[in-house]
Amino acid sequence: MQPLEFKFMQEFLLRKIGLALNNDKQYLIKSRMTRLLREHGLDDVNALSRTIRQKPDGDLARQVLDAMTTNETLFFRDQYPFDALRDLIFPELTAAKGAHGKINVWSAASSTGQEACSIAMTASESVPGPGRVHILGTDFSVKAVAAASKGVYSQMEVQRGLPIKQLVRFFEQDGNRWNVRPELKKMMRFAHANLVEDQLVSTVRRHGPFDVVFCRNVLIYFTPEERAKVVDRIARSMQKGGYFVSGATETPEGNVSRWEQVLFKGKRLWKLL
Numbered sequence: 001m002q003p004l005e006f007k008f009m010q011e012f013l014l015r016k017i018g019l020a021l022n023n024d025k026q027y028l029i030k031s032r033m034t035r036l037l038r039e040h041g042l043d044d045v046n047a048l049s050r051t052i053r054q055k056p057d058g059d060l061a062r063q064v065l066d067a068m069t070t071n072e073t074l075f076f077r078d079q080y081p082f083d084a085l086r087d088l089i090f091p092e093l094t095a096a097k098g099a100h101g102k103i104n105v106w107s108a109a110s111s112t113g114q115e116a117c118s119i120a121m122t123a124s125e126s127v128p129g130p131g132r133v134h135i136l137g138t139d140f141s142v143k144a145v146a147a148a149s150k151g152v153y154s155q156m157e158v159q160r161g162l163p164i165k166q167l168v169r170f171f172e173q174d175g176n177r178w179n180v181r182p183e184l185k186k187m188m189r190f191a192h193a194n195l196v197e198d199q200l201v202s203t204v205r206r207h208g209p210f211d212v213v214f215c216r217n218v219l220i221y222f223t224p225e226e227r228a229k230v231v232d233r234i235a236r237s238m239q240k241g242g243y244f245v246s247g248a249t250e251t252p253e254g255n256v257s258r259w260e261q262v263l264f265k266g267k268r269l270w271k272l273l
């Protein structure tokens with residue numbers, strides 16, 4: 001890739017979605033753009049870069065950003081966050097809010113929805129009073145949000161992390177696909193939102209304030225400065241005393257908020273003070 005174009009792409013990815021791409025990651029751009037180049041009849045990534053330079057907010061630019069995000073996810077990923085919801089967080093919130101109080105949960109960077117579904121299943125099985133738990137899933141990827149909203153999973157997807165008991169209870173088979181049943185679907189909403197934009201706070205405001213936020217396996221892609229800003233935006237959307245659940249190797253940083261570390265089965269969760 002021409003150095004000028006690679007530099008432009010690095011800055012573009014950082015500015016638009018907070019993706020910090022090292023100098024040795026040129027191959028990643030090339031490999032992720034193969035399909036787009038073909039679809040748009042472009043010669044190579046340099047031509048692609050020149051095109052989006054002219055229209056950084058255009059449709060092609062959005063598709064480039066979408067293609068650069070990693071949507072890898074699975075049901076009940078890491079398991080302990082869902083055990084923590086069942087055994088610690090939901091009981092605490094239910095006691096604090098009484099029998100009918102609303103509980104708002106946000107899956108920030110929800111990808112294709114498996115995380116939100118796992119939260120919904122856990123709530124269904126452990127929170128008394130159906131309809132109290134409202135789950136918002138957001139992601140930058142328009143494709144991922146569309147898939148999550150559909151709530152249709154392949155055999156391969158349901159085989160990743162979903163126990164047979166929950167599969168049978170919460171999903172309906174339709175040929176070789178599995179549809180999320182309406183009782184689960186109505187607990188979830190999905191929307192497009194960019195974690196690195198200040199606008200994030202107003203985009204999610206009407207679904208909050210949040211008692212629990214899952215923001216997992218996305219903070220790792222950001223620079224420390226950007227990570228701190230994202231966490232502060234999330235904190236501004238949360239209820240005091242609410243829980244922040246990060247990925248197993250991630251920690252919240254930030255200066256507008258203070259977090260109390262809570263250990264659950266030796267794993268760290270974070271409580272907003």
Ligand SMILES: C[S@@+](CC[C@H](N)C(=O)[O-])C[C@H]1O[C@@H](n2cnc3c(N)ncnc32)[C@H](O)[C@@H]1O
Pocket residue numbers: 016017018069070071072073074077108109110111112115138139140141144193194195196215216217218
């Ligand atoms: C690896 S997936 C993690 C999904 C899920 N949280 C999990 O842990 O299984 C990361 C997700 O973050 C999304 N993402 C990346 N940058 C983002 C941004 N700036 N704003 C919102 N979502 C972003 C990607 O589109 C992708 O779906």
